[in-house]
Amino acid sequence: MITFDQVTKRYPASGDILQGASFSIDDGEMVFVTGQSGAGKSTLLKLIAAIERPTLGTVLINNQNVSQLRNQALPFLRRKFGLVFQDHKLLYDRNCFQNVALPLSINGITGDEAAKRIRAALDKVGLLNKEKAMPITLSGGEQQRLAIARAVVSRPSILIADEPTGHLDSTYANDIMQLFTAFNQVGVTVMIAMHETSSTLAIAHKQLHLAQGKLTLSEHAHA
Amino acid sequence: MHNWLPQHAQALSLVIGRLRAQTLSTLLICAVIGVTVAIPSLMYVAIHNVSQLVSEVKKDAQMSVFLKPDIDRARVQSLEKTLTNHPAIASARFVAKKEALNQLIASSNNPELIATLDNNPLPDAFFIQPKSIEKATIDALKTELNTLDGVAEVIVDSGWMNRLNSLLGLGQQAAWLLGLLLGFGLIAVISNTIRMQILTHKEEIEVSRLIGATNSFIRRPFLYLGTLYGMGGGLLACCILWLVVTLFNQTVTQIAAEYQSDFAIEFALVPTFFNIFSISVLVGWLAAYAAVSYQPAQSQ
Numbered sequence: 001m002i003t004f005d006q007v008t009k010r011y012p013a014s015g016d017i018l019q020g021a022s023f024s025i026d027d028g029e030m031v032f033v034t035g036q037s038g039a040g041k042s043t044l045l046k047l048i049a050a051i052e053r054p055t056l057g058t059v060l061i062n063n064q065n066v067s068q069l070r071n072q073a074l075p076f077l078r079r080k081f082g083l084v085f086q087d088h089k090l091l092y093d094r095n096c097f098q099n100v101a102l103p104l105s106i107n108g109i110t111g112d113e114a115a116k117r118i119r120a121a122l123d124k125v126g127l128l129n130k131e132k133a134m135p136i137t138l139s140g141g142e143q144q145r146l147a148i149a150r151a152v153v154s155r156p157s158i159l160i161a162d163e164p165t166g167h168l169d170s171t172y173a174n175d176i177m178q179l180f181t182a183f184n185q186v187g188v189t190v191m192i193a194m195h196e197t198s199s200t201l202a203i204a205h206k207q208l209h210l211a212q213g214k215l216t217l218s219e220h221a222h223a
Numbered sequence: 224m225h226n227w228l229p230q231h232a233q234a235l236s237l238v239i240g241r242l243r244a245q246t247l248s249t250l251l252i253c254a255v256i257g258v259t260v261a262i263p264s265l266m267y268v269a270i271h272n273v274s275q276l277v278s279e280v281k282k283d284a285q286m287s288v289f290l291k292p293d294i295d296r297a298r299v300q301s302l303e304k305t306l307t308n309h310p311a312i313a314s315a316r317f318v319a320k321k322e323a324l325n326q327l328i329a330s331s332n333n334p335e336l337i338a339t340l341d342n343n344p345l346p347d348a349f350f351i352q353p354k355s356i357e358k359a360t361i362d363a364l365k366t367e368l369n370t371l372d373g374v375a376e377v378i379v380d381s382g383w384m385n386r387l388n389s390l391l392g393l394g395q396q397a398a399w400l401l402g403l404l405l406g407f408g409l410i411a412v413i414s415n416t417i418r419m420q421i422l423t424h425k426e427e428i429e430v431s432r433l434i435g436a437t438n439s440f441i442r443r444p445f446l447y448l449g450t451l452y453g454m455g456g457g458l459l460a461c462c463i464l465w466l467v468v469t470l471f472n473q474t475v476t477q478i479a480a481e482y483q484s485d486f487a488i489e490f491a492l493v494p495t496f497f498n499i500f501s502i503s504v505l506v507g508w509l510a511a512y513a514a515v516s517y518q519p520a521q522s523q
Contacts, residue, residue, distance in 0.1 A: 051433060072437075079435035089430045105233055106436045108226025150434075 001026055002048055002158070002189070007057035009043050017043045019213040020057070023206075025191070027157070030184040030203065033193040035210035041193035044210065045160050048191065050077050061158075079107060082151030082188075084161035088143050090135040096122065096146055097131040103154040121153040122146075125179060141172030148179055158189045165194065177203070234443040238451060241420075241444075249455070252416055256456020259409050260503050261463035263402035268468065268490045270394045276486060277387055278356075286365065287378045288349040294373045299347060302373055306349055311364050313352040320345045346375060358385055406506055413452055413510030417445050421514060442515040446508060453507020457500035464490075464499065 002025040009018040017040040025031050033041045046052040047059055050066045059066040061077065069077060082103075090099050100121055104114045122128045125145035127138075135143055144164055151159060161180065165173035181203055184190045207218045242249045288306070290299065299317065306315035318326075323345040328334040353364055361379055368377045421428070428441050472487050479486040 049433075075432075075435045075437045075440075077435075078433065081435075083433055085433075089426070089433070091427050091430065102431065103434050105230070106431060106434060106440055108230050110229040110233055 001060075001062060002191075003058075003060040004047075005058040005060070007047065007054045007059055009040070009047060009052065010055040016055075016213045018047070018054075018210075018215070021215040022057075023208060023215065023217050025189060025206065027189055028184070028187050029205045030181070030190045031192070031206045031208060033191060033208045033210065034195065036195075039210040040213060041210055042162050044208070044215075045162050045191060045193055048158075049081050049083060049160055050074050075106075079103075079154065080157055082148075082154070082156035082159040084144070084147050084151045084159070084164050086163040086166045088135075088147040090143060090146060090150075092134065092136050095132050095134055096127055096138075096149075099135060099146060100150045100153050103150060107154055109154075117153055117155075118149075121149040124152065124182075125149045139172075141168050141175060144168060144172070144176055145179065148176070152183060152188075156188070158191065159183055161190070161192045163193055163195075230440065231443065234440075235447050238444045238447040242448070242451060249452075252413065252452050253455035253459055255412060256409060256452060256503055256507070257459025257463055259405045260456060260460035260499055260506075261467075263398050263405060264460060264464050264495070264499050265467055266398040266401065267395070268464065268488065268495070270391055270398055271490065272488045274388070274391045274395075275489075277391065285380050286351040286353060286361070286368070287380065288351060288368055288374055289376045289378070290347040290349070290373055291375045292346060294347060298373045302349065302371060305371065306351060306368075309364075311354055311360060313354045315352075316350045318348050318350060320347045323348065406502075409506050410510040410513060413449055413507055414514040416452075417449055417511050417514035418517075420448060421445060445515045446511045449507040449509075449511020449514070450504055451507070452510075453504040454500070456507065457503030460499050460503060461496045464495070465492075 004021050004023050007018060007021045008016055010016050021044070033044055035041050043052060047054055047066070048061065050059075050061075050069065054067055057067075061080070064077065066077065091102070094102075097118055100118045101114060104110070104117060109117070119128060119131070122131055125148050127142060127145055127149060130138065130142070135146060138146060144167075148161075148164070151161075159180065164180070165176050168176065180190050180192060205219065209216045209218065288302075290302070303315065303317055306312055309315075320343050324337070324343045327345065328337050331337055351368075353361060355361070365377045365379055368374055428436075431441055468488050468490065476485075476487050
């Protein structure tokens with residue numbers, strides 16, 4: 001469960017990106033964070049993943065106060081999340097298999113168990129036949145799918161994606177969204193930041209809309 | 224805790240892979256370490272060997288106790304008894320002044336000139352072999368012998384060796400100082416190389432951090448890198464030392480043979496190599512630690 005209580009994030013150069021945001025997300029929900037560019041969508045996701053700390057307020061992840069965590073404890077919190085970045089953040093000197101292996105090696109999972117999980121994740125995103133390929137040889141959609149495989153390989157309870165379809169055409173974008181929906185259907189909490197114009201918003205349980213630092217929450221009926 | 228060993232094995236294998244991929248730069252950095260460690264090691268071995276040689280020569284050091292010209296026979300006998308029974312003296316040999324003159328004439332290139340002397344200028348003397356060659360013991364013995372009745376002068380024949388020994392001590396200190404300075408230099412060079420490696424893998428470090436890597440996980444490969452550089456450099460330094468000593472010994476033994484000596488440069492192979500290897504590994508690790516301690520702290 002993710003809870004924001006009166007969270008403000010202020011940057012010295014750009015002022016309050018987020019002002020007194022409060023909401024909560026239950027386990028297994030699919031949530032879209034929408035807003036214009038620069039509205040603070042990425043900042044909100046970074047606050048959840050403890051990449052940023054709130055200036056004011058409290059962020060609770062499974063009742064754990066992120067603001068009070070020591071730096072040494074942050075990596076262990078981050079391991080609970082699967083992160084998908086808009087720019088993929090793939091390692092271009094390693095092949096697909098090795099890219100997906102990274103979170104497992106961080107968790108100390110190696111050998112046959114790791115290989116089994118990596119192949120399962122690559123299979124899930126349809127890249128099993130490309131495990132030896134270098135990321136540079138993949139299309140934009142395939143690279144994003146590889147990033148998703150890396151995010152889910154360590155079986156996180158929360159999957160966070162920052163504009164995962166931002167650079168993709170509609171065919172690839174639909175493929176990617178279907179993947180997230182599939183993960184959500186097996187109980188993974190999914191949070192996706194995207195532009196409000198997206199046609200895929202209807203599949204979300206909740207929508208967090210950001211405009212000028214203010215957050216509005218809308219719950220969708222189908223949930 | 225059960226993850227500890229696989230993570231170390233993984234980091235080591237990753238680093239070995241990277242080193243293999245950059246064979247030339249790996250060899251170059253190992254060469255820098257090897258040569259830098261070999262220089263003070265060679266200096267130390269050389270000084271140690273000269274010290275050993277001087278110690279060997281010093282074992283033959285003797286003291287000359289010259290007696291007063293008017294000393295009588297009874298006093299000489301009394302002195303001989305005193306000296307031979309002295310606990311610090313291994314042996315004492317009396318050479319009468321007549322015998323000394325005969326030896327001088329026999330060894331001189333111009334005996335006729337010596338024969339023209341009206342009086343024998345040489346004194347009666349005892350030649351003493353002390354039990355210990357320690358400077359303090361020798362000095363104490365010299366002072367004591369000077370106080371004996373009938374003794375005119377005591378001369379220690381190994382004074383020049385003491386001076387040489389002091390110079391060797393100075394050389395040894397210089398070798399240590401040089402070693403320390405080169406060690407600091409090495410740490411700076413390796414540290415900089417590893418910082419370059421960290422910059423090369425900046426994206427990987429950033430991604431790893433974002434997905435939950437601890438500082439230890441990020442630092443581990445670089446610490447292994449420094450250690451492996453140290454190991455490679457250490458092995459090379461041992462090879463250089465062995466090679467240089469072997470080459471030098473071919474000439475040194477020839478020169479020593481000219482002086483009827485079997486002297487050769489020697490060093491305790493296993494302890495010396497162990498020390499060189501350990502120091503290199505330590506330097507490599509310290510350099511890597513310095514590099515990673517600065518870099519990963521920049522972002523959390």
